[in-house]
């Protein structure tokens with residue numbers, strides 16, 4: 001696991017974007033794994049700058065990590081809408097090549113299997129962008145999720161519902177269920193790039209990077225990933241050992 005402590009949140013975005021740009025230049029049909037939430041927004045904006053400067057992302061394929069159960073893609077609070085607004089449209093991706101797990105339908109289990117098949121058919125994810133929850137979740141794999149888990153319907157932790165209530169009018173409006181890629185799905189990606197900014201993530205990040213590998217901190221599974229890069233700002237790195245923070249650039 002490589003840990004990069006950037007100067008600030010803007011530096012996190014620039015450093016993470018550089019990894020994506022390098023991949024897309026080398027492999028224009030690269031398969032990206034997309035996270036939603038606040039953490040990757042700076043990275044996506046930085047990629048927009050590269051696209052405006054001539055980077056062609058029109059052949060990139062992408063799979064999102066998760067979706068709320070019950071929110072259709074037209075709902076602005078759905079992750080399908082977030083991906084469309086912050087990634088597909090501004091980066092000029094082909095909407096037919098971008099897939100977000102569906103949170104509506106009669107047979108979500110079958111849809112989850114289809115989603116896994118689609119990742120496999122695409123040849124797997126080259127670079128997975130990840131955030132981390134304050135409770136250590138990865139995707140919506142909440143504490144207690146099995147390391148063997150695949151894409152499935154899962155329950156959101158109450159702390160996650162509270163954290164994400166900022167995107168909804170009221171806490172009661174936050175769905176209780178989600179569809180999320182599993183931890184085993186995430187572990188099959190060729191490169192995993194975890195982004196964290198702000199002091200609120202410091203403890204979860206320290207647990208993930210240096211704590212025991214435990215289902216109590218799902219992100220700790222990344223310690224076993226063959227190529228995981230953790231890119232953080234100084235407040236998010238505050239609970240790391242000095243040795244880790246020395247790896248800053």
Ligand code: F6R
Nearest residue numbers: 035036037038039131132133139
């Ligand atoms: C989002 C996702 C989540 C978030 C995490 C951090 O697709 O999978 O794991 O990355 O909840 O969210 P933010 O970035 O909003 O703090």
